Amino acid sequence: MKLSEDFALALRDYRLLLNRGYPIPSTLKLVGDRYRLSHTERMILFRGVLDDEKNEKIHMKLVSTLPKNASLAIDGFNVLFTLINYRRGHPLFISTDGLLRDAGGAHGRIERTEDWDWARTLFCETLLHLPVGPLWVYLDAPVSHSGEYRHEIEQNLKHHEAFVQVMLEDCADIPLQTFTGTAIASSDSTIALRCKTSIFDLARYILETSYHAQFLDVGAYTYET
Structure with missing residues (x-):
């Protein structure tokens, strides 16, 4: 994606x-209107830019690899929807x-069964080949x-060598925030800020290892040059 x-x-x-403490909704509108940003550009601002205090807290938890037999709790739909959006060409x-x-x-x-089947297969095949476990996959029941x-x-992961449990939750945020194993996998900023463990970016790992995907680094554009 090329930035204007x-x-x-x-x-x-x-x-x-x-960073100066201005509220997110009014700041998003102010900046979006000033630069006449599109809906997609406003969403990148909203989802892609955090204040420096939050950035530091989350950065400190990130890990790029997991130790063997790591216990991992996964924000299932968070990861799967990211994969689906990649397949559908969303930024x-x-x-x-x-x-x-x-x-x-x-x-x-x-919306499309073929998107789900593709994402689920890629998600499960990656987990089957990761030398980790036990695994907990939390799914939001309201979906x-x-x-x-x-x-x-469950059917795709039944041959995993480690213990695997796939669970429906009214809100998957709670068990992920309170998980005390090795790491969680979620890009939800609230979960990332409140979780007690390391954070493994599973969606990024899947797309970079399976497709050599490269992504826009929003942070590189947020400082004056």
């Missing part, structure tokens, strides 16, 4: 204002906290057809 000069300036100004980027996120699209619903998706993931 105005969008690069918007990223810098938005981060500067967040993905490295946020200022170091986590891979997307500019929206498939969140809370899966349509979540019970069916849970069953399909």
